[in-house]
Amino acid sequence: MLTLYDNLGSGNGYKVRLLLTHLGIPFRRVDKSVTNGETRLPEYLRVNPNGRIPAVVFDDGRTLAESNAILLYFAEGTLYLPTHKFARAEVNQWLFFEQYSHEPYIAVLRFWRQYLESLTAIQEARVSELLEKGHAALKLMDDHMEKRQFLVDERYSIADIALYAYTHVAGDGGFDLAPYANLRAWLARVQCVPGHIPIDRECGP
Amino acid sequence: MLTLYDNLGSGNGYKVRLLLTHLGIPFRRVDKSVTNGETRLPEYLRVNPNGRIPAVVFDDGRTLAESNAILLYFAEGTLYLPTHKFARAEVNQWLFFEQYSHEPYIAVLRFWRQYLESLTAIQEARVSELLEKGHAALKLMDDHMEKRQFLVDERYSIADIALYAYTHVAGDGGFDLAPYANLRAWLARVQCVPGHIPIDRECGP
Structure with missing residues:
Protein backbone atom coordinates (compact mmCIF):
# COMPACT_ATOMS: atom_id res chain seq x y z
CA MET A 1 0.00 0.00 0.00
CA LEU A 2 1.06 3.56 -0.76
CA THR A 3 2.67 5.38 2.18
CA LEU A 4 2.12 9.12 2.61
CA TYR A 5 4.50 11.01 4.88
CA ASP A 6 2.28 13.79 6.04
CA ASN A 7 1.29 16.23 8.75
CA LEU A 8 -2.37 16.78 9.54
CA GLY A 9 -1.93 20.55 9.89
CA SER A 10 -0.05 20.93 6.60
CA GLY A 11 -1.86 22.32 3.59
CA ASN A 12 0.76 20.71 1.35
CA GLY A 13 -0.01 17.31 2.90
CA TYR A 14 -3.73 18.01 2.68
CA LYS A 15 -3.56 18.51 -1.09
CA VAL A 16 -2.36 14.92 -1.51
CA ARG A 17 -4.81 13.49 1.07
CA LEU A 18 -7.69 15.24 -0.66
CA LEU A 19 -6.79 14.01 -4.16
CA LEU A 20 -6.10 10.42 -3.05
CA THR A 21 -9.46 10.42 -1.23
CA HIS A 22 -11.27 11.70 -4.35
CA LEU A 23 -9.57 8.97 -6.39
CA GLY A 24 -10.29 6.22 -3.86
CA ILE A 25 -6.62 5.27 -3.67
CA PRO A 26 -5.88 3.66 -0.30
CA PHE A 27 -2.85 4.95 1.58
CA ARG A 28 -1.09 4.58 4.91
CA ARG A 29 -0.47 7.93 6.56
CA VAL A 30 2.68 8.47 8.61
CA ASP A 31 2.52 11.70 10.56
CA LYS A 32 5.75 13.69 10.88
CA SER A 33 6.11 16.74 13.07
CA VAL A 34 7.14 19.83 11.13
CA THR A 35 8.56 21.58 14.17
CA ASN A 36 10.69 19.08 16.14
CA GLY A 37 13.22 18.40 13.39
CA GLU A 38 12.21 14.81 12.67
CA THR A 39 11.90 15.51 8.93
CA ARG A 40 15.62 16.36 8.99
CA LEU A 41 16.72 13.08 10.57
CA PRO A 42 18.79 10.70 8.39
CA GLU A 43 15.97 8.13 8.37
CA TYR A 44 13.57 10.61 6.77
CA LEU A 45 16.16 12.20 4.48
CA ARG A 46 16.38 8.77 2.80
CA VAL A 47 12.71 9.26 1.85
CA ASN A 48 13.01 12.94 0.89
CA PRO A 49 16.53 14.43 0.85
CA ASN A 50 14.88 17.87 0.97
CA GLY A 51 13.53 17.10 4.48
CA ARG A 52 9.94 18.13 3.87
CA ILE A 53 6.51 16.55 3.88
CA PRO A 54 4.55 15.43 1.96
CA ALA A 55 6.34 12.58 0.26
CA VAL A 56 4.93 9.30 -1.01
CA VAL A 57 6.60 5.89 -1.05
CA PHE A 58 5.31 3.33 -3.54
CA ASP A 59 5.24 -0.43 -2.93
CA ASP A 60 8.43 -0.91 -4.94
CA GLY A 61 10.29 1.62 -2.78
CA ARG A 62 10.30 4.51 -5.24
CA THR A 63 9.66 7.87 -3.61
CA LEU A 64 8.19 11.13 -4.85
CA ALA A 65 8.21 14.49 -3.08
CA GLU A 66 6.84 18.00 -3.77
CA SER A 67 3.09 18.20 -3.17
CA ASN A 68 2.24 19.56 -6.60
CA ALA A 69 4.39 16.97 -8.40
CA ILE A 70 2.52 14.29 -6.44
CA LEU A 71 -0.82 15.83 -7.47
CA LEU A 72 0.23 15.80 -11.15
CA TYR A 73 1.34 12.17 -10.91
CA PHE A 74 -1.93 10.86 -9.50
CA ALA A 75 -4.23 13.21 -11.44
CA GLU A 76 -2.92 12.22 -14.88
CA GLY A 77 -5.62 10.42 -16.83
CA THR A 78 -8.33 11.27 -14.29
CA LEU A 79 -11.11 13.86 -14.05
CA TYR A 80 -8.84 16.03 -11.92
CA LEU A 81 -6.47 17.05 -14.75
CA PRO A 82 -7.81 18.40 -18.07
CA THR A 83 -6.85 16.46 -21.18
CA HIS A 84 -6.54 19.54 -23.42
CA MET B 1 5.00 34.42 -34.24
CA LEU B 2 5.30 33.56 -30.56
CA THR B 3 6.13 36.53 -28.31
CA LEU B 4 8.32 36.03 -25.25
CA TYR B 5 8.26 38.71 -22.58
CA ASP B 6 11.71 38.34 -21.14
CA ASN B 7 14.73 39.94 -19.52
CA LEU B 8 18.21 39.01 -20.72
CA GLY B 9 19.59 38.85 -17.16
CA SER B 10 16.79 36.64 -15.85
CA GLY B 11 17.42 32.95 -15.31
CA ASN B 12 13.69 32.33 -15.48
CA GLY B 13 13.57 33.97 -18.91
CA TYR B 14 16.71 32.11 -19.96
CA LYS B 15 15.07 28.74 -19.30
CA VAL B 16 12.44 29.49 -21.94
CA ARG B 17 14.92 31.02 -24.41
CA LEU B 18 17.15 27.95 -24.09
CA LEU B 19 14.35 25.42 -24.65
CA LEU B 20 12.81 27.33 -27.58
CA THR B 21 16.26 27.55 -29.16
CA HIS B 22 16.82 23.79 -28.72
CA LEU B 23 13.43 23.14 -30.31
CA GLY B 24 13.98 25.57 -33.18
CA ILE B 25 10.78 27.45 -32.37
CA PRO B 26 11.02 31.04 -33.60
CA PHE B 27 10.03 33.76 -31.16
CA ARG B 28 9.99 37.52 -30.84
CA ARG B 29 11.66 38.67 -27.63
CA VAL B 30 10.32 41.74 -25.79
CA ASP B 31 12.68 42.84 -23.05
CA LYS B 32 11.11 44.13 -19.85
CA SER B 33 13.09 45.70 -17.05
CA VAL B 34 12.66 43.86 -13.75
CA THR B 35 13.68 46.89 -11.68
CA ASN B 36 11.85 49.95 -13.03
CA GLY B 37 8.32 48.69 -12.39
CA GLU B 38 7.29 48.22 -16.00
CA THR B 39 6.14 44.64 -15.38
CA ARG B 40 3.59 46.09 -12.94
CA LEU B 41 2.07 48.55 -15.44
CA PRO B 42 -1.55 47.88 -16.55
CA GLU B 43 -0.41 47.13 -20.10
CA TYR B 44 1.80 44.26 -18.92
CA LEU B 45 -0.61 43.04 -16.25
CA ARG B 46 -2.97 42.22 -19.12
CA VAL B 47 -0.30 39.75 -20.32
CA ASN B 48 0.56 38.39 -16.86
CA PRO B 49 -1.59 39.57 -13.95
CA ASN B 50 1.20 38.39 -11.63
CA GLY B 51 3.50 41.07 -13.06
CA ARG B 52 6.50 38.85 -13.73
CA ILE B 53 8.56 37.73 -16.68
CA PRO B 54 8.75 35.38 -18.51
CA ALA B 55 5.39 35.09 -20.18
CA VAL B 56 4.55 33.95 -23.68
CA VAL B 57 1.78 35.20 -25.96
CA PHE B 58 0.60 32.90 -28.73
CA ASP B 59 -0.63 34.06 -32.15
CA ASP B 60 -4.24 33.68 -31.05
CA GLY B 61 -3.69 35.96 -28.04
CA ARG B 62 -3.60 33.27 -25.35
CA THR B 63 -0.95 33.85 -22.72
CA LEU B 64 1.03 31.57 -20.44
CA ALA B 65 3.21 32.57 -17.49
CA GLU B 66 5.45 30.77 -14.96
CA SER B 67 8.76 29.72 -16.50
CA ASN B 68 8.45 26.06 -15.54
CA ALA B 69 4.86 25.79 -16.80
CA ILE B 70 6.09 27.23 -20.11
CA LEU B 71 8.91 24.65 -20.20
CA LEU B 72 6.42 21.81 -19.62
CA TYR B 73 4.13 23.11 -22.37
CA PHE B 74 6.80 23.24 -25.05
CA ALA B 75 8.71 20.14 -23.93
CA GLU B 76 5.72 17.79 -24.09
CA GLY B 77 6.21 15.24 -26.84
CA THR B 78 9.85 16.22 -27.40
CA LEU B 79 13.23 14.82 -26.36
CA TYR B 80 13.31 17.30 -23.46
CA LEU B 81 10.59 15.58 -21.39
CA PRO B 82 10.71 11.84 -20.66
CA THR B 83 7.75 9.80 -21.85
CA HIS B 84 7.78 7.39 -18.88
Whole structure:
Protein backbone atom coordinates (compact mmCIF):
# COMPACT_ATOMS: atom_id res chain seq x y z
CA MET A 1 0.00 0.00 0.00
CA LEU A 2 1.06 3.56 -0.76
CA THR A 3 2.67 5.38 2.18
CA LEU A 4 2.12 9.12 2.61
CA TYR A 5 4.50 11.01 4.88
CA ASP A 6 2.28 13.79 6.04
CA ASN A 7 1.29 16.23 8.75
CA LEU A 8 -2.37 16.78 9.54
CA GLY A 9 -1.93 20.55 9.89
CA SER A 10 -0.05 20.93 6.60
CA GLY A 11 -1.86 22.32 3.59
CA ASN A 12 0.76 20.71 1.35
CA GLY A 13 -0.01 17.31 2.90
CA TYR A 14 -3.73 18.01 2.68
CA LYS A 15 -3.56 18.51 -1.09
CA VAL A 16 -2.36 14.92 -1.51
CA ARG A 17 -4.81 13.49 1.07
CA LEU A 18 -7.69 15.24 -0.66
CA LEU A 19 -6.79 14.01 -4.16
CA LEU A 20 -6.10 10.42 -3.05
CA THR A 21 -9.46 10.42 -1.23
CA HIS A 22 -11.27 11.70 -4.35
CA LEU A 23 -9.57 8.97 -6.39
CA GLY A 24 -10.29 6.22 -3.86
CA ILE A 25 -6.62 5.27 -3.67
CA PRO A 26 -5.88 3.66 -0.30
CA PHE A 27 -2.85 4.95 1.58
CA ARG A 28 -1.09 4.58 4.91
CA ARG A 29 -0.47 7.93 6.56
CA VAL A 30 2.68 8.47 8.61
CA ASP A 31 2.52 11.70 10.56
CA LYS A 32 5.75 13.69 10.88
CA SER A 33 6.11 16.74 13.07
CA VAL A 34 7.14 19.83 11.13
CA THR A 35 8.56 21.58 14.17
CA ASN A 36 10.69 19.08 16.14
CA GLY A 37 13.22 18.40 13.39
CA GLU A 38 12.21 14.81 12.67
CA THR A 39 11.90 15.51 8.93
CA ARG A 40 15.62 16.36 8.99
CA LEU A 41 16.72 13.08 10.57
CA PRO A 42 18.79 10.70 8.39
CA GLU A 43 15.97 8.13 8.37
CA TYR A 44 13.57 10.61 6.77
CA LEU A 45 16.16 12.20 4.48
CA ARG A 46 16.38 8.77 2.80
CA VAL A 47 12.71 9.26 1.85
CA ASN A 48 13.01 12.94 0.89
CA PRO A 49 16.53 14.43 0.85
CA ASN A 50 14.88 17.87 0.97
CA GLY A 51 13.53 17.10 4.48
CA ARG A 52 9.94 18.13 3.87
CA ILE A 53 6.51 16.55 3.88
CA PRO A 54 4.55 15.43 1.96
CA ALA A 55 6.34 12.58 0.26
CA VAL A 56 4.93 9.30 -1.01
CA VAL A 57 6.60 5.89 -1.05
CA PHE A 58 5.31 3.33 -3.54
CA ASP A 59 5.24 -0.43 -2.93
CA ASP A 60 8.43 -0.91 -4.94
CA GLY A 61 10.29 1.62 -2.78
CA ARG A 62 10.30 4.51 -5.24
CA THR A 63 9.66 7.87 -3.61
CA LEU A 64 8.19 11.13 -4.85
CA ALA A 65 8.21 14.49 -3.08
CA GLU A 66 6.84 18.00 -3.77
CA SER A 67 3.09 18.20 -3.17
CA ASN A 68 2.24 19.56 -6.60
CA ALA A 69 4.39 16.97 -8.40
CA ILE A 70 2.52 14.29 -6.44
CA LEU A 71 -0.82 15.83 -7.47
CA LEU A 72 0.23 15.80 -11.15
CA TYR A 73 1.34 12.17 -10.91
CA PHE A 74 -1.93 10.86 -9.50
CA ALA A 75 -4.23 13.21 -11.44
CA GLU A 76 -2.92 12.22 -14.88
CA GLY A 77 -5.62 10.42 -16.83
CA THR A 78 -8.33 11.27 -14.29
CA LEU A 79 -11.11 13.86 -14.05
CA TYR A 80 -8.84 16.03 -11.92
CA LEU A 81 -6.47 17.05 -14.75
CA PRO A 82 -7.81 18.40 -18.07
CA THR A 83 -6.85 16.46 -21.18
CA HIS A 84 -6.54 19.54 -23.42
CA LYS A 85 -2.90 20.61 -23.65
CA PHE A 86 -3.42 24.32 -23.04
CA ALA A 87 -5.75 23.70 -20.09
CA ARG A 88 -3.08 21.45 -18.57
CA ALA A 89 -0.57 24.26 -19.09
CA GLU A 90 -2.91 26.60 -17.20
CA VAL A 91 -3.14 24.06 -14.36
CA ASN A 92 0.66 23.97 -14.24
CA GLN A 93 0.78 27.78 -14.25
CA TRP A 94 -1.46 27.82 -11.16
CA LEU A 95 0.59 25.09 -9.44
CA PHE A 96 3.80 27.10 -9.85
CA PHE A 97 2.01 30.33 -8.88
CA GLU A 98 0.90 28.55 -5.69
CA GLN A 99 4.41 27.49 -4.71
CA TYR A 100 6.12 30.76 -5.63
CA SER A 101 3.64 33.60 -5.10
CA HIS A 102 1.09 32.23 -2.62
CA GLU A 103 2.46 29.55 -0.25
CA PRO A 104 5.63 31.48 0.77
CA TYR A 105 3.44 34.27 2.16
CA ILE A 106 0.09 32.77 3.16
CA ALA A 107 1.28 29.38 4.42
CA VAL A 108 4.43 30.80 5.99
CA LEU A 109 2.56 33.44 8.02
CA ARG A 110 0.13 30.73 9.15
CA PHE A 111 3.08 28.56 10.18
CA TRP A 112 4.68 31.40 12.10
CA ARG A 113 1.46 32.21 13.94
CA GLN A 114 0.21 28.66 14.55
CA TYR A 115 3.37 26.64 15.12
CA LEU A 116 6.07 28.92 16.52
CA GLU A 117 6.14 30.01 20.16
CA SER A 118 7.57 33.39 19.21
CA LEU A 119 8.94 35.14 16.15
CA THR A 120 12.53 36.25 15.68
CA ALA A 121 13.19 39.94 15.13
CA ILE A 122 13.71 39.31 11.40
CA GLN A 123 10.43 37.41 11.18
CA GLU A 124 8.60 40.22 13.01
CA ALA A 125 10.11 42.71 10.59
CA ARG A 126 8.90 40.65 7.60
CA VAL A 127 5.25 40.26 8.65
CA SER A 128 4.06 43.35 6.78
CA GLU A 129 5.88 42.24 3.59
CA LEU A 130 4.31 38.77 3.79
CA LEU A 131 0.86 40.23 4.38
CA GLU A 132 1.24 42.55 1.39
CA LYS A 133 2.45 39.82 -0.97
CA GLY A 134 -0.11 37.32 0.31
CA HIS A 135 -2.91 39.82 -0.28
CA ALA A 136 -1.56 40.41 -3.81
CA ALA A 137 -1.94 36.67 -4.48
CA LEU A 138 -5.46 36.60 -3.02
CA LYS A 139 -6.46 39.68 -5.06
CA LEU A 140 -5.14 38.08 -8.25
CA MET A 141 -7.18 34.93 -7.56
CA ASP A 142 -10.28 36.96 -6.66
CA ASP A 143 -10.04 38.89 -9.95
CA HIS A 144 -9.55 35.64 -11.88
CA MET A 145 -12.63 34.06 -10.27
CA GLU A 146 -14.90 37.01 -11.08
CA LYS A 147 -16.63 35.20 -13.92
CA ARG A 148 -15.48 31.67 -13.30
CA GLN A 149 -16.59 28.66 -11.29
CA PHE A 150 -13.18 26.99 -11.00
CA LEU A 151 -9.62 28.09 -11.75
CA VAL A 152 -9.19 26.31 -15.09
CA ASP A 153 -11.60 25.27 -17.80
CA GLU A 154 -14.70 25.64 -15.57
CA ARG A 155 -13.96 22.26 -13.97
CA TYR A 156 -12.66 21.29 -10.55
CA SER A 157 -9.03 20.17 -10.98
CA ILE A 158 -5.80 19.84 -9.04
CA ALA A 159 -5.32 23.59 -9.59
CA ASP A 160 -8.29 24.13 -7.26
CA ILE A 161 -7.01 21.50 -4.81
CA ALA A 162 -3.55 23.10 -4.68
CA LEU A 163 -4.82 26.65 -4.19
CA TYR A 164 -7.67 25.72 -1.85
CA ALA A 165 -5.29 24.07 0.62
CA TYR A 166 -3.80 27.25 2.09
CA THR A 167 -6.38 29.79 0.88
CA HIS A 168 -9.18 28.38 3.02
CA VAL A 169 -7.02 28.65 6.16
CA ALA A 170 -5.47 32.01 5.24
CA GLY A 171 -7.26 33.50 8.25
CA ASP A 172 -4.92 31.50 10.51
CA GLY A 173 -2.09 33.66 9.14
CA GLY A 174 -3.96 36.91 9.67
CA PHE A 175 -5.44 37.30 6.19
CA ASP A 176 -9.00 38.64 6.21
CA LEU A 177 -10.87 37.13 3.24
CA ALA A 178 -13.85 39.51 3.61
CA PRO A 179 -12.79 41.73 0.65
CA TYR A 180 -12.61 38.74 -1.70
CA ALA A 181 -16.20 37.77 -2.47
CA ASN A 182 -15.36 35.77 -5.61
CA LEU A 183 -12.71 33.85 -3.72
CA ARG A 184 -15.08 33.07 -0.86
CA ALA A 185 -17.71 31.81 -3.32
CA TRP A 186 -15.06 29.57 -4.90
CA LEU A 187 -13.98 28.20 -1.49
CA ALA A 188 -17.63 27.28 -0.81
CA ARG A 189 -17.87 25.67 -4.24
CA VAL A 190 -14.78 23.53 -3.60
CA GLN A 191 -16.20 22.45 -0.24
CA CYS A 192 -19.33 21.22 -2.06
CA VAL A 193 -17.44 18.98 -4.50
CA PRO A 194 -18.50 15.38 -3.75
CA GLY A 195 -15.86 13.57 -1.69
CA HIS A 196 -14.45 16.75 -0.16
CA ILE A 197 -12.73 16.28 3.21
CA PRO A 198 -11.57 18.95 5.67
CA ILE A 199 -7.86 19.63 6.27
CA ASP A 200 -7.66 17.93 9.66
CA ARG A 201 -9.55 14.78 8.82
CA GLU A 202 -7.49 11.62 9.04
CA CYS A 203 -8.27 9.53 6.00
CA GLY A 204 -7.22 6.32 4.41
CA PRO A 205 -8.50 2.87 5.12
CA MET B 1 5.00 34.42 -34.24
CA LEU B 2 5.30 33.56 -30.56
CA THR B 3 6.13 36.53 -28.31
CA LEU B 4 8.32 36.03 -25.25
CA TYR B 5 8.26 38.71 -22.58
CA ASP B 6 11.71 38.34 -21.14
CA ASN B 7 14.73 39.94 -19.52
CA LEU B 8 18.21 39.01 -20.72
CA GLY B 9 19.59 38.85 -17.16
CA SER B 10 16.79 36.64 -15.85
CA GLY B 11 17.42 32.95 -15.31
CA ASN B 12 13.69 32.33 -15.48
CA GLY B 13 13.57 33.97 -18.91
CA TYR B 14 16.71 32.11 -19.96
CA LYS B 15 15.07 28.74 -19.30
CA VAL B 16 12.44 29.49 -21.94
CA ARG B 17 14.92 31.02 -24.41
CA LEU B 18 17.15 27.95 -24.09
CA LEU B 19 14.35 25.42 -24.65
CA LEU B 20 12.81 27.33 -27.58
CA THR B 21 16.26 27.55 -29.16
CA HIS B 22 16.82 23.79 -28.72
CA LEU B 23 13.43 23.14 -30.31
CA GLY B 24 13.98 25.57 -33.18
CA ILE B 25 10.78 27.45 -32.37
CA PRO B 26 11.02 31.04 -33.60
CA PHE B 27 10.03 33.76 -31.16
CA ARG B 28 9.99 37.52 -30.84
CA ARG B 29 11.66 38.67 -27.63
CA VAL B 30 10.32 41.74 -25.79
CA ASP B 31 12.68 42.84 -23.05
CA LYS B 32 11.11 44.13 -19.85
CA SER B 33 13.09 45.70 -17.05
CA VAL B 34 12.66 43.86 -13.75
CA THR B 35 13.68 46.89 -11.68
CA ASN B 36 11.85 49.95 -13.03
CA GLY B 37 8.32 48.69 -12.39
CA GLU B 38 7.29 48.22 -16.00
CA THR B 39 6.14 44.64 -15.38
CA ARG B 40 3.59 46.09 -12.94
CA LEU B 41 2.07 48.55 -15.44
CA PRO B 42 -1.55 47.88 -16.55
CA GLU B 43 -0.41 47.13 -20.10
CA TYR B 44 1.80 44.26 -18.92
CA LEU B 45 -0.61 43.04 -16.25
CA ARG B 46 -2.97 42.22 -19.12
CA VAL B 47 -0.30 39.75 -20.32
CA ASN B 48 0.56 38.39 -16.86
CA PRO B 49 -1.59 39.57 -13.95
CA ASN B 50 1.20 38.39 -11.63
CA GLY B 51 3.50 41.07 -13.06
CA ARG B 52 6.50 38.85 -13.73
CA ILE B 53 8.56 37.73 -16.68
CA PRO B 54 8.75 35.38 -18.51
CA ALA B 55 5.39 35.09 -20.18
CA VAL B 56 4.55 33.95 -23.68
CA VAL B 57 1.78 35.20 -25.96
CA PHE B 58 0.60 32.90 -28.73
CA ASP B 59 -0.63 34.06 -32.15
CA ASP B 60 -4.24 33.68 -31.05
CA GLY B 61 -3.69 35.96 -28.04
CA ARG B 62 -3.60 33.27 -25.35
CA THR B 63 -0.95 33.85 -22.72
CA LEU B 64 1.03 31.57 -20.44
CA ALA B 65 3.21 32.57 -17.49
CA GLU B 66 5.45 30.77 -14.96
CA SER B 67 8.76 29.72 -16.50
CA ASN B 68 8.45 26.06 -15.54
CA ALA B 69 4.86 25.79 -16.80
CA ILE B 70 6.09 27.23 -20.11
CA LEU B 71 8.91 24.65 -20.20
CA LEU B 72 6.42 21.81 -19.62
CA TYR B 73 4.13 23.11 -22.37
CA PHE B 74 6.80 23.24 -25.05
CA ALA B 75 8.71 20.14 -23.93
CA GLU B 76 5.72 17.79 -24.09
CA GLY B 77 6.21 15.24 -26.84
CA THR B 78 9.85 16.22 -27.40
CA LEU B 79 13.23 14.82 -26.36
CA TYR B 80 13.31 17.30 -23.46
CA LEU B 81 10.59 15.58 -21.39
CA PRO B 82 10.71 11.84 -20.66
CA THR B 83 7.75 9.80 -21.85
CA HIS B 84 7.78 7.39 -18.88
CA LYS B 85 5.26 8.53 -16.27
CA PHE B 86 7.49 8.21 -13.23
CA ALA B 87 10.40 9.97 -14.94
CA ARG B 88 8.04 12.83 -15.80
CA ALA B 89 7.00 12.93 -12.15
CA GLU B 90 10.67 13.23 -11.19
CA VAL B 91 11.08 16.11 -13.66
CA ASN B 92 8.09 17.82 -12.03
CA GLN B 93 9.59 17.20 -8.59
CA TRP B 94 12.76 19.02 -9.67
CA LEU B 95 10.78 21.87 -11.24
CA PHE B 96 8.91 22.50 -7.97
CA PHE B 97 12.12 22.07 -5.96
CA GLU B 98 13.67 24.74 -8.16
CA GLN B 99 10.91 27.27 -7.56
CA TYR B 100 10.51 26.60 -3.83
CA SER B 101 13.90 25.55 -2.44
CA HIS B 102 16.46 26.93 -4.92
CA GLU B 103 15.33 30.08 -6.77
CA PRO B 104 14.08 31.98 -3.66
CA TYR B 105 17.60 31.82 -2.21
CA ILE B 106 20.07 31.57 -5.09
CA ALA B 107 18.30 33.79 -7.63
CA VAL B 108 17.10 36.25 -5.00
CA LEU B 109 20.60 36.82 -3.58
CA ARG B 110 21.90 37.28 -7.13
CA PHE B 111 19.12 39.81 -7.78
CA TRP B 112 19.92 41.71 -4.59
CA ARG B 113 23.63 41.85 -5.40
CA GLN B 114 23.40 42.50 -9.14
CA TYR B 115 20.32 44.67 -9.55
CA LEU B 116 19.78 46.66 -6.34
CA GLU B 117 21.82 49.74 -5.47
CA SER B 118 21.68 48.90 -1.78
CA LEU B 119 19.95 46.44 0.53
CA THR B 120 17.36 47.33 3.13
CA ALA B 121 18.13 46.48 6.75
CA ILE B 122 15.78 43.48 6.56
CA GLN B 123 17.48 42.23 3.39
CA GLU B 124 20.92 42.62 5.01
CA ALA B 125 19.68 40.65 8.01
CA ARG B 126 18.43 37.86 5.74
CA VAL B 127 21.61 37.34 3.69
CA SER B 128 22.99 34.62 5.99
CA GLU B 129 19.66 32.73 5.94
CA LEU B 130 19.53 32.86 2.13
CA LEU B 131 23.14 31.69 1.87
CA GLU B 132 22.46 28.78 4.20
CA LYS B 133 19.30 27.65 2.42
CA GLY B 134 20.85 28.16 -1.02
CA HIS B 135 23.83 26.03 -0.04
CA ALA B 136 21.43 23.34 1.23
CA ALA B 137 19.86 23.24 -2.25
CA LEU B 138 23.27 23.08 -3.95
CA LYS B 139 24.43 20.30 -1.58
CA LEU B 140 21.27 18.28 -2.30
CA MET B 141 21.88 18.59 -6.05
CA ASP B 142 25.57 17.75 -5.66
CA ASP B 143 24.70 14.59 -3.71
CA HIS B 144 22.10 13.64 -6.32
CA MET B 145 24.61 14.05 -9.17
CA GLU B 146 27.24 11.88 -7.54
CA LYS B 147 26.57 8.92 -9.83
CA ARG B 148 24.46 10.58 -12.48
CA GLN B 149 24.99 12.43 -15.75
CA PHE B 150 21.75 14.39 -15.70
CA LEU B 151 19.04 15.04 -13.08
CA VAL B 152 16.45 12.54 -14.35
CA ASP B 153 16.70 9.29 -16.28
CA GLU B 154 20.29 9.93 -17.42
CA ARG B 155 19.04 12.23 -20.16
CA TYR B 156 19.14 16.00 -20.57
CA SER B 157 15.63 17.33 -19.90
CA ILE B 158 13.81 20.47 -18.83
CA ALA B 159 14.74 19.54 -15.24
CA ASP B 160 18.37 20.28 -16.19
CA ILE B 161 17.38 23.44 -18.05
CA ALA B 162 15.37 24.74 -15.06
CA LEU B 163 18.08 24.03 -12.50
CA TYR B 164 20.98 25.09 -14.70
CA ALA B 165 19.54 28.57 -15.18
CA TYR B 166 20.36 29.95 -11.74
CA THR B 167 22.90 27.35 -10.58
CA HIS B 168 25.49 28.33 -13.20
CA VAL B 169 25.32 31.98 -12.09
CA ALA B 170 25.08 31.23 -8.37
CA GLY B 171 28.48 32.91 -7.96
CA ASP B 172 26.82 36.24 -8.77
CA GLY B 173 24.87 35.84 -5.52
CA GLY B 174 27.95 34.98 -3.48
CA PHE B 175 27.69 31.18 -3.67
CA ASP B 176 31.06 29.48 -4.06
CA LEU B 177 30.57 26.31 -6.15
CA ALA B 178 34.08 24.98 -5.39
CA PRO B 179 32.84 22.39 -2.83
CA TYR B 180 30.39 20.89 -5.33
CA ALA B 181 32.48 18.87 -7.78
CA ASN B 182 29.55 16.76 -9.07
CA LEU B 183 27.52 19.88 -9.64
CA ARG B 184 30.35 21.59 -11.52
CA ALA B 185 30.78 18.53 -13.74
CA TRP B 186 27.04 18.61 -14.47
CA LEU B 187 27.17 22.33 -15.35
CA ALA B 188 29.97 21.59 -17.83
CA ARG B 189 27.93 18.70 -19.25
CA VAL B 190 24.89 20.93 -19.79
CA GLN B 191 27.07 23.52 -21.54
CA CYS B 192 28.20 20.80 -23.97
CA VAL B 193 24.66 19.81 -25.02
CA PRO B 194 24.34 20.66 -28.73
CA GLY B 195 22.44 23.91 -29.21
CA HIS B 196 23.34 25.33 -25.80
CA ILE B 197 23.31 29.12 -25.59
CA PRO B 198 24.62 31.34 -22.78
CA ILE B 199 22.26 33.31 -20.53
CA ASP B 200 22.92 36.72 -22.08
CA ARG B 201 22.69 35.71 -25.72
CA GLU B 202 19.85 37.30 -27.62
CA CYS B 203 18.23 34.62 -29.71
CA GLY B 204 15.33 34.15 -32.03
CA PRO B 205 15.18 35.09 -35.68
